[in-house]
Amino acid sequence: MNIPNAEWVNPLISALEAVQLAVLRLLSWVGLSGTSEGQAAWPWPLRLTGENLLIDLGQARRLAWTLALLALAVVVLLLALFWRRRRWWLMGTVPLLLLLAPWPDASVLMAPAQPTSFHRSPTGFSAGSIAQGRALYAQHCVACHGADGRGGTLASAQPVWPPNLAGPLLWKRADGDVLWRILHGTHDRRGRATMPAFADSLDAQDVWALIDFMKANAAGQSLRATGAWAQPIALPDMTVRCGDHAPRALSAWRGQRMRIVLADASTAPPLEDPRLVSIIIRTSARATTTPSADCEVDNADAREALALIAGAGTDALPGLQLIADRDGWLRARNAPDQSAWSEDDLVCRTDLAPQATRGVPASDGLGALIARIDAEPVRSVKGGFIH
Ligand code: HEC
Incomplete structure (x- = not known):
C-alpha cells in the first residue's frame, strides 16, 4: 500500500x-x-x-x-x-x-505506456470471472508460473525466471499494462522474447478474467504465508438472494458492511447484527437446512472464489467468516473454530503488530474491529496512482 x-x-x-x-x-x-481491445487507446509511448x-x-x-x-x-x-x-x-x-x-x-x-495502459477491467471482479480465469490459468499459464504463482515446472527453462505472481506485482502494475503484456508477450532490453504472446488463443475478456484470478490467488497466497492480505482485495461480486426479493448482484449492497459466512448444515446461524449485512454461502449444495441470514448464495463459483482468497485452495471451509467494509474491500477473517471476533482478525492492514484495544470493552470484539475498519479505510496504489 x-x-x-x-x-x-x-x-x-x-x-x-x-x-x-x-x-x-x-x-x-x-x-x-483509436480503440484497442474495446476501449479508447492511449496514443503515446x-x-x-x-x-x-x-x-x-x-x-x-x-x-x-x-x-x-x-x-x-x-x-x-x-x-x-x-x-x-x-x-x-x-x-x-x-x-x-x-x-x-x-x-x-x-x-x-x-x-x-501501451495503448491499453488506462483501460479499466470490465469484469467487476466477479466470482464467475475468477472461475473463468482459474480454468484458463490451469490451461495456459501454470506450467511456467505454477499453481501458487511462484514458478512452475518450466520456470527454470525460461530466458528469465518468471516473476512472483503471489507478491505485490499485480498491484504495482496498471491492469491495462498487464493485459497488454499477456496478449502481446514481453521482451527483455535487447528485444528477445521472454514470455510468449497469447493474442492468438485468448481475447481481452479472457485476460481480464485471468487478472481477476491471479489477484484472488495472490491474496490467498499472501494470507497463507504472512497471515495478512498485504495488498487490498475486494469482495468478489456474486448473485445473492435476499428475503423474498429477486436475485441481485452483491455489489448492489456497496455502502454497507458485509459479513460472509461459509456454512454447511451443522454451522450455527450467525447472530443477527444491525451493523452488518449477513450473507450465507452454502458450502455443500445438498445441505437443505443451512442457517438463515439476510441473504443467501448457492453457487460453486462464489464458494471457490472465497476459499481461494482465504488461502484455502478449493476446500469448502464451513464456518469461515469474512468481513468487507463499506467500500467493498475484504478486511477481516475469522477461522472456522473461532468463536468471537477481535481486532486481531483485521487481516487487511499494513502494520501487522496487534494493537492494544483503545478503551473498547473486550466483550464487544466485533465493535472494536468495526471501529478500526472504519478508522483505517483502504487506500491502494495501483499502476502509480492512488485509488
Ligand atoms: C512459456 C512460459 C510462460 C507462459 C506459458 C506464461 N508466462 Fe507469464 N511470464 C513468463 C516469463 C518468463 C515472464 C517474465 C517476463 C519478463 O520479465 O520479461 C512472465 C511474466 C508474466 C507477468 C508479469 C508481467 C509484468 O508486468 O511484469 C504476468 C502477469 C504473467 N506472466 C502472466 C501470465 C499468464 C496470465 C499466463 C497464461 C495466459 C502466462 N503468464 C503464461 C513466462 C510464461
Whole structure:
C-alpha cells in the first residue's frame, strides 16, 4: 500500500491521473484516438506516473512548485491581455517564471505506456470471472508460473525466471499494462522474447478474467504465508438472494458492511447484527437446512472464489467468516473454530503488530474491529496512482 506520509502528494498524483484520463476522453470524443481491445487507446509511448513521486518527495515538491508557477504564468498572461499599459512588462515576467520553476526530472515523471495502459477491467471482479480465469490459468499459464504463482515446472527453462505472481506485482502494475503484456508477450532490453504472446488463443475478456484470478490467488497466497492480505482485495461480486426479493448482484449492497459466512448444515446461524449485512454461502449444495441470514448464495463459483482468497485452495471451509467494509474491500477473517471476533482478525492492514484495544470493552470484539475498519479505510496504489 505504501502511501506516503505527506498528505499533499496524494491529490497531486490523483490529478496526474485525472488529467491524463481527461485528455484520453477528449481525444476519443473528437475521434482522434483509436480503440484497442474495446476501449479508447492511449496514443503515446509514454505516460505520466505518480509511482516515483511516492518515493521521492523532493521531486514531488518540485512538480508542485512548477505547477504553481505555471498557473501563475497563465494568470500573468491573462492580466497582460487586459492591462494594456503594463502589457510588455507583464509579458516579460512569464519567461522568468518558467526559468524559475524547479522542473522535475522527466525520467521520474514518465513511464512507458501501451495503448491499453488506462483501460479499466470490465469484469467487476466477479466470482464467475475468477472461475473463468482459474480454468484458463490451469490451461495456459501454470506450467511456467505454477499453481501458487511462484514458478512452475518450466520456470527454470525460461530466458528469465518468471516473476512472483503471489507478491505485490499485480498491484504495482496498471491492469491495462498487464493485459497488454499477456496478449502481446514481453521482451527483455535487447528485444528477445521472454514470455510468449497469447493474442492468438485468448481475447481481452479472457485476460481480464485471468487478472481477476491471479489477484484472488495472490491474496490467498499472501494470507497463507504472512497471515495478512498485504495488498487490498475486494469482495468478489456474486448473485445473492435476499428475503423474498429477486436475485441481485452483491455489489448492489456497496455502502454497507458485509459479513460472509461459509456454512454447511451443522454451522450455527450467525447472530443477527444491525451493523452488518449477513450473507450465507452454502458450502455443500445438498445441505437443505443451512442457517438463515439476510441473504443467501448457492453457487460453486462464489464458494471457490472465497476459499481461494482465504488461502484455502478449493476446500469448502464451513464456518469461515469474512468481513468487507463499506467500500467493498475484504478486511477481516475469522477461522472456522473461532468463536468471537477481535481486532486481531483485521487481516487487511499494513502494520501487522496487534494493537492494544483503545478503551473498547473486550466483550464487544466485533465493535472494536468495526471501529478500526472504519478508522483505517483502504487506500491502494495501483499502476502509480492512488485509488
Ligand atoms: C512459456 C512460459 C510462460 C507462459 C506459458 C506464461 N508466462 Fe507469464 N511470464 C513468463 C516469463 C518468463 C515472464 C517474465 C517476463 C519478463 O520479465 O520479461 C512472465 C511474466 C508474466 C507477468 C508479469 C508481467 C509484468 O508486468 O511484469 C504476468 C502477469 C504473467 N506472466 C502472466 C501470465 C499468464 C496470465 C499466463 C497464461 C495466459 C502466462 N503468464 C503464461 C513466462 C510464461
